[in-house]
Amino acid sequence: MCAFPFRASVFLFKHLRCEEQSQARGKTIAHDFLAIAQEADARGDPPNAMASTRHSSTLGVFHLFLVAIWSAAASTDTAAQSMSPTNIFAPVSTSAKSIFGLSIFVLAVTAAIFVVVFALLTYSVVKFRKRANDDGREPPQVYGSNQVELAWTVIPVLIVVALFMATARVIADVQKTARPDNAIEVIAIGHQFWWEYRYPALGVVTANELHVPVSDSNHPTPTLIKLLSADTDHSFWVPRLAGKTDLIPNHPNSMWIDPHQTGLFLGQCAQYCGTQHAKMLLRVYVQSRDEFDRWIQEQRRPAFASDAASRGQRIFETTACINCHTVAGTVADGRFGPDLTHLMSRDTIAAGATPNTPQNLRLWIRDPEAIKPGSLMPAMELNDQDLNALTAYLETLR
Amino acid sequence: MSTDAIALPRTELASRPFVDALHEWVTTVDHKRLGILYIVYALVFLVIGGIEAGVMRIQLVRPHNDFVSPQVFNRMFTMHGTTMIFFVAMPLVFGFANYLVPLMIGARDMAFPRLNAFSFWLTAFGGLLLYFSLVGANGLYGAGNAPDVGWFAYAPLTSRTFSVGHSTDFWTLGLLVSGFGSIGTAINILTTILCLRCPGMSLGKMPLLVWLNFVMSGMVVLAVSPLTAAQLMLLVDRYLGGHFFDTQAGGSAVIWMHFFWIFGHPEVYVLVIPAFAFASEIIPVFSRKAIFGYPVMVAATICIGFIGMSVWAHHMFTVGMSSNANTFFVLSTMAIAVPTGIKIFNWLATMWGGKIEFKTPMLFCVGFLFQFLIAGLTGIMLSAAPFDWQLGNSYFVVAHFHYVIVGGILFTVFAAFYYWFPKMTGRMCDETLGKLHFWLFLIGFHLTFDFMHIPGLLGMPRRIYTYEPGRGWDIWNLIVTIGVFFQALGTLVFVANLLWSYFKGKAAGNDPWDAWTLEWSTNSPPPAYNFATIPAIKSRRPLWDLKHPDDPDWKYE
Numbered sequence: 001m002c003a004f005p006f007r008a009s010v011f012l013f014k015h016l017r018c019e020e021q022s023q024a025r026g027k028t029i030a031h032d033f034l035a036i037a038q039e040a041d042a043r044g045d046p047p048n049a050m051a052s053t054r055h056s057s058t059l060g061v062f063h064l065f066l067v068a069i070w071s072a073a074a075s076t077d078t079a080a081q082s083m084s085p086t087n088i089f090a091p092v093s094t095s096a097k098s099i100f101g102l103s104i105f106v107l108a109v110t111a112a113i114f115v116v117v118f119a120l121l122t123y124s125v126v127k128f129r130k131r132a133n134d135d136g137r138e139p140p141q142v143y144g145s146n147q148v149e150l151a152w153t154v155i156p157v158l159i160v161v162a163l164f165m166a167t168a169r170v171i172a173d174v175q176k177t178a179r180p181d182n183a184i185e186v187i188a189i190g191h192q193f194w195w196e197y198r199y200p201a202l203g204v205v206t207a208n209e210l211h212v213p214v215s216d217s218n219h220p221t222p223t224l225i226k227l228l229s230a231d232t233d234h235s236f237w238v239p240r241l242a243g244k245t246d247l248i249p250n251h252p253n254s255m256w257i258d259p260h261q262t263g264l265f266l267g268q269c270a271q272y273c274g275t276q277h278a279k280m281l282l283r284v285y286v287q288s289r290d291e292f293d294r295w296i297q298e299q300r301r302p303a304f305a306s307d308a309a310s311r312g313q314r315i316f317e318t319t320a321c322i323n324c325h326t327v328a329g330t331v332a333d334g335r336f337g338p339d340l341t342h343l344m345s346r347d348t349i350a351a352g353a354t355p356n357t358p359q360n361l362r363l364w365i366r367d368p369e370a371i372k373p374g375s376l377m378p379a380m381e382l383n384d385q386d387l388n389a390l391t392a393y394l395e396t397l398r
Numbered sequence: 399m400s401t402d403a404i405a406l407p408r409t410e411l412a413s414r415p416f417v418d419a420l421h422e423w424v425t426t427v428d429h430k431r432l433g434i435l436y437i438v439y440a441l442v443f444l445v446i447g448g449i450e451a452g453v454m455r456i457q458l459v460r461p462h463n464d465f466v467s468p469q470v471f472n473r474m475f476t477m478h479g480t481t482m483i484f485f486v487a488m489p490l491v492f493g494f495a496n497y498l499v500p501l502m503i504g505a506r507d508m509a510f511p512r513l514n515a516f517s518f519w520l521t522a523f524g525g526l527l528l529y530f531s532l533v534g535a536n537g538l539y540g541a542g543n544a545p546d547v548g549w550f551a552y553a554p555l556t557s558r559t560f561s562v563g564h565s566t567d568f569w570t571l572g573l574l575v576s577g578f579g580s581i582g583t584a585i586n587i588l589t590t591i592l593c594l595r596c597p598g599m600s601l602g603k604m605p606l607l608v609w610l611n612f613v614m615s616g617m618v619v620l621a622v623s624p625l626t627a628a629q630l631m632l633l634v635d636r637y638l639g640g641h642f643f644d645t646q647a648g649g650s651a652v653i654w655m656h657f658f659w660i661f662g663h664p665e666v667y668v669l670v671i672p673a674f675a676f677a678s679e680i681i682p683v684f685s686r687k688a689i690f691g692y693p694v695m696v697a698a699t700i701c702i703g704f705i706g707m708s709v710w711a712h713h714m715f716t717v718g719m720s721s722n723a724n725t726f727f728v729l730s731t732m733a734i735a736v737p738t739g740i741k742i743f744n745w746l747a748t749m750w751g752g753k754i755e756f757k758t759p760m761l762f763c764v765g766f767l768f769q770f771l772i773a774g775l776t777g778i779m780l781s782a783a784p785f786d787w788q789l790g791n792s793y794f795v796v797a798h799f800h801y802v803i804v805g806g807i808l809f810t811v812f813a814a815f816y817y818w819f820p821k822m823t824g825r826m827c828d829e830t831l832g833k834l835h836f837w838l839f840l841i842g843f844h845l846t847f848d849f850m851h852i853p854g855l856l857g858m859p860r861r862i863y864t865y866e867p868g869r870g871w872d873i874w875n876l877i878v879t880i881g882v883f884f885q886a887l888g889t890l891v892f893v894a895n896l897l898w899s900y901f902k903g904k905a906a907g908n909d910p911w912d913a914w915t916l917e918w919s920t921n922s923p924p925p926a927y928n929f930a931t932i933p934a935i936k937s938r939r940p941l942w943d944l945k946h947p948d949d950p951d952w953k954y955e
Contacts, residue, residue, distance in 0.1 A: 110775040128754050139753050175724070235716060245716055251650070270859040
């Protein structure tokens with residue numbers, strides 16, 4: 001029994017070492033892990049030859065078990081995605097995949113422990129229950145056994161060592177700090193209760209909807225996200241892209257993502273940050289390199305200038321709006337709320353709480369509590385005419 | 399050896415005025431009465447905390463539900479967590495320790511009876527102070543509100559910028575005051591165990607429950623002190639212009655996390671070690687065998703006590719510690735699985751070859767064994783830091799620690815209730831109601847907490863008052879909420895059973911379970927002085943020796 005986790009972790013190390021040499025290869029870790037395990041087993045793998053012959057039958061069972069888990073995971077890969085857009089078992093970037101690989105290993109080990117101990121407990125509870133025809137005498141009193149105690153100390157120690165080594169390897173791997181030249185850098189700033197994204201090298205500022213380029217093995221374009229907070233603690237968690245990392249004021253963090261697929265990936269703030277923690281949603285748009293570049297170009301343009309002093313713009317610029325919001329190229333340069341320069345390029349408003357439609361926008365200005373009670377956006381108290389004009393102005397911010 | 403209490407003719411005291419009885423309870427320094435006060439107090443708060451949990455579960459039954467506002471929901475989870483840990487679990491643990499430790503070591507009372515009473519009242523008023531926030535937190539009486547910063551109250555959410563009014567102050571002061579109570583009781587238990595053991599009871603002959611409460615008390619002294627310090631620092635920040643946690647002025651939010659979790663994680667062991675203690679007394683009696691591997695059990699507990707002090711930052715894998723720090727806390731956290739595993743195996747070996755009688759206390763203990771196994775295994779998953787980067791702060795974590803606290807601790811506490819109720823009241827609990835309670839609660843527990851793991855795996859963070867449809871979380875949340883009603887029903891049956899049995903239960907006699915430790919040698923309920931003559935013992939199971947003079951334990955130990 002005790003040899004499996006150890007052997008399995010040896011395989012895992014090998015795999016991870018391979019991966020260091022030849023970055024992401026398109027296959028998922030668990031698959032490679034299994035392939036290497038089988039390959040190593042086939043050639044008898046000298047250092048473990050003893051263990052391999054001695055435990056070959058049980059090792060086979062372990063392999064079968066892994067195969068079962070993996071094939072279940074693979075066949076349900078699309079099912080995993082359709083089950084939930086935020087399923088941690090449907091990873092699409094390198095770090096999420098290494099975490100997934102480790103999770104499968106840990107799940108396999110704990111499942112094995114569970115089966116054994118559960119069976120022993122059930123057996124003893126059923127077998128040693130007091131029978132109806134009991135003679136009323138006390139059973140033989142056993143006070144302990146050092147050999148047995150030693151056995152069930154050493155075996156768990158070995159399991160822990162194996163789990164620990166596998167884990168340590170993945171920690172070192174995911175927390176690598178080396179920065180490739182072609183990396184995109186984004187600064188994510190957590191606010192109560194929305195996300196600010198700044199691309200310092202590209203001169204783009206946006207909010208709530210993060211755009212990053214897809215990273216394939218031929219043209220790796222990983223994204224380094226620097227995580228800052230403007231107020232309380234937050235946590236950046238898009239389960240299919242990476243594990244979560246907290247945004248803590250006065251404590252800068254960073255994380256890598258390199259999505260291997262285009263598409264929209266969802267997540268949300270995972271550290272309680274105040275009243276509207278629940279509607280601080282994350283949307284990451286992974287685009288092809290061309291689309292991403294086009295998006296950047298559009299975001300860099302100043303605000304679309306409609307007829308110079310439209311009524312709505314005048315209202316925007318003479319009310320409290322500009323205390324918090326920026327519209328590049330105008331007098332509005334507030335930093336407290338989301339940048340609105342290209343508001344209409346976004347699918348949602350209020351940090352993903354509701355779709356970006358004229359009706360929702362109007363409602364959001366009139367009565368934010370209706371959409372996101374407790375958000376820091378105040379109700380603007382405008383009359384219907386002004387409200388319509390203001391909404392119309394915002395509609396021009398493409 | 400004569401350990402029987404002097405049989406006095408039962409004096410009728412029923413006609414006493416209520417005020418006199420109340421006065422007696424309020425001014426008592428008797429460890430048994432204080433123990434019962436702790437327990438009853440905890441039961442009241444258990445019901446309150448349970449109602450808070452129910453409100454949250456109704457809110458989460460479907461996406462975009464609006465049963466309560468986000469503000470109310472946030473207060474509910476803050477109060478639920480704080481109440482359950484500080485004003486249910488801790489008082490329950492201390493209540494049983496207070497009641498049982500002196501009886502089990504053949505002492506007449508705790509070492510410091512007046513400190514004991516003082517500690518209880520501190521804890522009691524700490525709880526009242528916390529709930530007084532509902533009345534007084536906004537300055538104007540009647541306009542208050544409960545704190546909404548979460549039970550671990552991360553900085554800087556607790557600063558005056560983000561937490562206006564006084565609700566956070568009530569939280570801080572409530573915990574500060576009850577923390578002093580906990581430290582007082584812990585010192586009292588340590589001293590009692592070290593100084594008041596009866597003749598013959600060397601450390602190696604103490605019942606396991608006493609050993610485990612000894613370790614628990616040591617941990618309380620070490621763990622509650624940093625929390626108390628942190629609460630004082632928070633008050634300094636809020637009112638005296640300190641900047642410990644004020645990130646705007648160069649303070650650190652992370653240092654609060656360290657302070658909190660260096661309390662918070664040992665706290666888990668503070669609660670679970672007494673749960674182990676109950677299991678270690680109850681499983682042998684209902685298996686009719688001595689505990690397997692007594693010295694190893696003691697060693698494993700001490701081991702848990704030490705390692706348990708060095709694992710706290712596994713609550714902080716996502717705050718951006720260096721990979722070295724993360725790796726260290728992975729190792730220490732995984733290491734604690736070893737002594738914990740040893741304990742499970744020893745209980746298993748105790749049952750092995752025994753004659754297991756499934757009375758209600760044993761049912762709850764068996765439930766505990768299975769559930770604690772699962773809780774331990776999900777704990778191993780969370781200890782693997784990268785896995786925790788996905789699972790941390792998700793519903794998986796919520797499910798995990800409820801598996802520990804409800805499936806592990808609460809189940810053994812229920813077992814302890816059914817097991818020691820006859821000693822405390824002189825009457826047996828009703829077996830049929832007890833079994834009904836067990837099965838209802840078991841079903842409810844598994845509906846709620848088994849299925850709660852799944853939304854966590856599907857990306858649902860904790861502490862959200864509502865969630866988006868289409869995330870695949872809906873059905874699981876519905877099942878979880880259904881489970882809560884079974885648990886509530888089970889708890890009702892439990893309370894009904896306690897009340898009914900207290901008045902109508904059949905007389906218990908001194909030793910209804912045919913058990914082996916000293917508390918069963920005196921009357922039920924024991925007289926104020928516990929033992930007519932201080933007993934002297936020769937083995938870990940003095941009553942076994944008495945019942946089996948031909949085959950006493952001391953020949954083998």
